[in-house]
Amino acid sequence: MEIKQTEYLISSPGIANCPKPDKPEVAFLGRSNVGKSSLINMLTNKKELAKVSATPGKTQLINHFLINKTMYWVDLPGYGFAKVSQARRMEWTKMIWNYVEKRENLLTLFILIDSRHTPQKIDIDFVNKLGEKGIPFSIIFTKADKETQKEVSLHVSQFKKALLAYWEELPPIFVSSAVKKLGRKEILTYIEGLCNDYMKDELL
């Protein structure tokens, strides 16, 4: 998939304010600071399409971007952000689950995981809950430039192992670096494939 055109559309506090689900969509989610906004910029080849910050908790709303005038990409707020109040965190969590469960045009939810760490309970729990609810998702390991390839592969295989303790099948898994533009082609090709399938279904 070639990115020909990108446009920021709207930031919404909840699903009700979002653009009509009239186009296929992919969304990016993961812990605060994992690199969701940076990944969107890397994939689209735009430096400042999504807002990036070294301080966790930057993205606080549901951000919609229109890509190639044909699909939506969504930058979601991160989960597990410790520095906001418990009440605010619960509010975000509720908003995120409401979004991913109800958004009918969502082709896949990309769950971003920091490749520098061994499997974290918060990520495993989140992914398992997606599986239980039947929400289509894929995994992208981020910041692969920060560790040796060996460490990254170890963390990826540990995560796979943790998932296989619950599930028979693994979701699609990608490794990325926003700095080195790693994983770009693979992820874009995957999104293109999902869109093509969606279009075929629409024509039936």
Ligand SMILES: Nc1nc2c(ncn2[C@@H]2O[C@H](COP(=O)(O)OP(=O)(O)OP(=O)(O)O)[C@@H](O)[C@H]2O)c(=O)[nH]1
């Ligand atoms: N080295 C390196 N740094 C990265 C990468 N991706 C993101 N970062 C850095 O990590 C920090 C957080 O990046 P963001 O893209 O804002 O992360 P986010 O997941 O959108 O964060 P929130 O919106 O706060 O939830 C920034 O300082 C980025 O520059 C990467 O692939 N490699």
Ligand SMILES: [Mg+2]
């Ligand atoms: Mg962000």
